[in-house]
Every structure is written in C-alpha cells, then in structure tokens.
Amino acid sequence: MTEDFMRSLLNNYKEGHLSLTEALKELKKLPYEDLGFAKIDHHRAMRNGFPEVIFCQGKTVDQVAKIFKTLAEHNKNILGTRANKEMSEKIIKEFPQAKYHEMAGIISMIHKEKYISDKKLLILTAGTADMPVAEEAAITAEVMGHRVERVYDAGVAGIHRLFNSYDKIESASVIIVVAGMEGALASVVGGLVDVPVIAVPTSVGYGAHFNGLAPLLSMLNSCATGIGVVNIDNGYGAAALADTIIRVSLKKE
Numbered sequence: 001m002t003e004d005f006m007r008s009l010l011n012n013y014k015e016g017h018l019s020l021t022e023a024l025k026e027l028k029k030l031p032y033e034d035l036g037f038a039k040i041d042h043h044r045a046m047r048n049g050f051p052e053v054i055f056c057q058g059k060t061v062d063q064v065a066k067i068f069k070t071l072a073e074h075n076k077n078i079l080g081t082r083a084n085k086e087m088s089e090k091i092i093k094e095f096p097q098a099k100y101h102e103m104a105g106i107i108s109m110i111h112k113e114k115y116i117s118d119k120k121l122l123i124l125t126a127g128t129a130d131m132p133v134a135e136e137a138a139i140t141a142e143v144m145g146h147r148v149e150r151v152y153d154a155g156v157a158g159i160h161r162l163f164n165s166y167d168k169i170e171s172a173s174v175i176i177v178v179a180g181m182e183g184a185l186a187s188v189v190g191g192l193v194d195v196p197v198i199a200v201p202t203s204v205g206y207g208a209h210f211n212g213l214a215p216l217l218s219m220l221n222s223c224a225t226g227i228g229v230v231n232i233d234n235g236y237g238a239a240a241l242a243d244t245i246i247r248v249s250l251k252k253e
Contacts, residue, residue, distance in 0.1 A: 027046065028043060037063055038063065040052060040071060042071075042075075049247050050144050053079045054071070054079070054081070055080075057081075065090045065094070068080060068095070069095075076112070078107075078108065078109040079107075079140060079144075081140070085100065085102065087107065091107055092107075097109055101139045104136045108143045114145060117147075119173035119246050122149050122150075122172035123141075123150050124177045125155075125177075126177075126178070128153045129180065129204040130152075130179060130202045133178050133233050134235060136235030137178065137239040144240075149172070151168055156184045170193070172195060173195055174195055174246060175193060175198070177198070177199050177200065178200045179215055180201065180202035181205045182205075182215060183199070183214065183218040183219050190224025190225065190227045191224040196242075197226055198227075198230060198242055199219040199222070199229045199230070201213075201216040201229070201231075201233075202215065212232035
C-alpha cells in the first residue's frame, strides 16, 4: 500500500466520500514489514483480534529478539511460543517487563492486564505430564485477555477427581481438554457440558500411542457433541480458538 494510496484514503474519509467502516476495511489490508528473514504482519490484531505471535522454534536467538522488538514497536501485548531460556534472556535484557514461562515455553509481554469479559475459560488435563501443553494454552489465553481457571490431573483413571471439579466445569464458557494416552477425557467432558470443548491430544504415552496419534484419533472419533480438535501438543492453537469463540459470542451479546 503506497503513500499516495494512504493519502487518498484519508482524504476520502475526511471529505465524507468513505464511511468509517469502509476506511477501516481498507486499513486492514495494510502491508507487512520485511525484515529480510521474516515479514511482520503489523495489522493482524486489527483483522484477528490479537497481534502476530512468534513461533520461536526453528529460529535463531537473534531472529526471535529482532521480531519481538519489531512487534513491540506497534503492539502492547507480545507472545512468543516454543521459546527456550536463551531466547528469553536476550529479550528480557532489552525488555525487563517481559516474562518467561518455562513450563509453557512462552515469552510474553503485557502492557496492562485487562480482561475482555467475565467469561471463564477452563483448562483441564488428564495427567500431570500434560501440563506443559496445558500451560501453553493457559498463558496464551491469559495474554489474550481471558479469565483462566486450571484443573490438572483429573483423567479418567480416577474419574472422581473430575467430578469433584464439576462446579468449575459447569461455570465455564469454553473448556480446553488436554490429554495424552488414549485421550478419553475429552469425550467424558463433552458429554457433561453444553459449551464448546476444545480437545488437545498430547505426545504423552507409550509405544502404540504413536506420539499423540492415538489420542488424536480418539478425539476425532468422539461420540460426544460440541468437541473440536486441534493438532498434537498445540496448546497455543486451542487457546487461539477459544479466544475466537469468546470474542464472537461477545459481539452477539
């Protein structure tokens, strides 16, 4: 988008030839910033409700730091997933307000904590070993501005542990269920509630579990209604979907 185009757009809005809605629609198409090794989409928050998130895995420490700094120039809340401690140390040195969530593998920076609504997002895990994926979902959702409640280690092998948290389950607007092994927890929860359930299979399990393929297929074949399934170990994806569900519901209220 050229400077001349921008001038024309702003003049048309100023003179009343374009409505505010029409002008915003055009602004959503604004260009990215090319860093050579990455193209940063500065207007993703305008289109999707949250800025571009850094997938740190596979990138160098310097690349992650450069992307983080560039995003910070245009956005208040920054999120980097699949990050390691070395990446976090470099970023926190320049941005002391940033925080590294080691279990989740997330680097976050929040300008000001503010909830977008009173709707609650509940995150359940089948076992303790599923917590890293669950924490990726939880921290992501919190940075996106949601009220998160956690219930961990409540799998079907001890179903009474789940039922002891029924009040929390019943009061949630969206539920993320994180489970490895056979992934049965998602079906159980799906059969108890009338809200969206987002199932996250994890790579926790023994040989025939196939690094998460077994729970993925179980969740996809669930007979419970209202269940959506994201990819193996994709806690971020589950939180992003929950964010979209809650934001859309708020628009309809």
